[in-house]
Amino acid sequence: MIDLNRLLQHVAAHPYPTIFVTISGAHLYGFPSPDSDFDLRGVHLLPLEQVIGLDHGQETVEKEGWYDGLEIDLVTHDAAKYFALMLKRNGYVLEQIFSPWVVFTTPEHEQIKSLAAQCITQQHAHHYLGFASRQWQLFRQGVPPRVKPLLYTYRVLLTGIHLMQTGRIEANLLALNRHEGLPYIDELVARKLSGPECQVLNTVDFQFDEGEYQRLTRKLEKAHEASFLPEQPAAKAELHNLLVKMRTGGSSTSARC
Template structure:
């Protein structure tokens, strides 16, 4: 899939080899504004000498700011840290591996994409329930209240429900809504794209979205209870072998 060509330049400047770099955030979720920044996420590989000695390399590399007119937030984790996150109930890292917005890939990335499905467990529901609750609290504190945070609430709830029912990681809200068909979502996206002056909510809006939030929370909890997904990840041994393989390539 085509992405902003200037992103490749910043990927090329990374101090360590990358297994992949993909786009997350609003672009991945399907509702970027013209001024949305680019959230780049990926995996870097520290050389052996920076993981076995007393002085170790950075597990996380971050870069943010405006470069050549491009607002960028780049975060990568070392392969060992990232693989460990894949084995926890962390939906973010699976979304990053599986993002269709790929700036840089590798054969190892393709293998990770295959293994990601075997890292999904029913307990990933807790990740999405927790994120939705935090986002809802933040949106409730805003004055005046805006529709933008609600898009993130809906996104994580629909992603979580869909994951529990199908085992598929889908982060794009518009694609998810082809199944869920929530009529309020196109309007919320249109408000976000129209700018801050069109994005505020009145009391009737807030009451409606409160009802929908409660309903979808209950739906995700029910999907979790009924899910046939595994209790624990099934790809630990393969990830361990892949970690050794990619590390030794840099010896």
């Protein structure tokens, strides 16, 4: 089980008010190794004077290292930068917004979720196709080959297929595979759960995995072509208004874990 209270202390120490912080990475994807770090992602809000004045605040805040026995990788962006990412074909931010592992939240987080649903487009297929290609190359070039990039390849492709077919974000590989029914996923996940983050594969059937990578890539491409999703996001005006409201003092930063 994840001790959210131990993670919340890192949000409390943040230099700026936070809007939300969720867990991403292997824990979100459903295959954390015993030594996996905790990827915390979210949104902070720069004070108005640090946006319009000469001394600008930190648009991105990063914190990485071991704290109280936990390896933490915390990255947050100012709301303006984050909202701009939402309007692009960026699947990462959507997965963070809709992550079920919530460390810190505010009422504005719920508003962001509602607006994020209006930012999901057909174009997100390109994000997942590109991400899958990079992970596949990492797997093929690994000497020796590792479990992690192969799992990421399958996770990314299934997330993209699910998104194009349903319009909903699902990043957990085991949940995705309940629909896809790939017989080899459970064994790969079990390997990752029981071994180190950089665990290697002693035996690999590259021909089989190459065939599955190509098959799922084609399936995602076809799902993109047949998708009912809009071509462009529809929430720019609402995100603008929310940002102005938060920046001028209308936001809440009380924790709800």
